[in-house]
Amino acid sequence: MGDDEDRLAVARGFIGGLPHARDLGMDILEAADGRALMALDYDPRFVGDPETGVLHGGVVTALLDTCSGAAVWLHPQSGGPTATIDLRIDYMRAAQPEKRLFARAECYRVTRTVAFVRAMAWTESPEEPVAAAAGAFTFEMRA
């Protein structure tokens, strides 16, 4: 368990070092092999539709992208930094205003050069997703 806590602390330090993640107030809640759970708090500055108070899709994209990148970075075979090659987001429902936004990502497959990730975002329950993502990321195998 100590290892997992250490890893979470390292991951939190890493996320905290990314200015854009810090700007949006992202936090990492769980860090496991090829998996990450992240969240960000609702903020009126992040609203995309003033009529409804719903978060901008771009904020959801940013959390899903960061969480996916973290899952790649947490893959046991990862040996270097990663960058997004391609990311597809499907929006299923609006993020509930005033609620915390969560994202979970899984790096389910890697080759020597590419990591494949799927991710999900929700506000109230993972059973009612706000968005789903599928991405490809650059990958460097640990030497």
Added chain:
Amino acid sequence: MRRKPPEPMQVVKQRRDAALARMAGAIPYVQHLGVTFERRGDELTTVLQYDEKLIGNPRLPALHGGAIGAFLEIAAIMELAWSQVWERMEGGGPAAEAIDAGRFPPLPKTIDFTVDYLRSGLPRDAYARARVNRVGRRYASVHVEAWQDNRVRLFAQATGHFLMPQEAA
């Protein structure tokens, strides 16, 4: 039928710029990210003003993939929304008066959005232009291209589908 004399160009321009500024100003995240719009006739260029808070990789340094994605999505939605507003303004009548009074149609909603990251975003301003490839009563398909120094060297592009607002009026 008596025709009204044409309005002076300055008045027309002012009205268009005011409508655009109002639309953009109403979206908090557009303001927070530091996105602005430049207009030539009905053509929009979306601008991401560089700021340190947009950085995702401090070592390179490079813009955050999420910030780039958000920027492209903003460009796509604004292009769609603006084309609807433009049509109304040009059409005249009550629809144009509603726009003048600040009553805009609801924003289109994103169904899906796919971003293709071609090269890392440099720590400087970025520009995007979107093209509406198809807009029907319900769905629209939009393509966006983004560049920094060189218009033909894209650093990201995206395609998205959007649900058009269904209006009673």
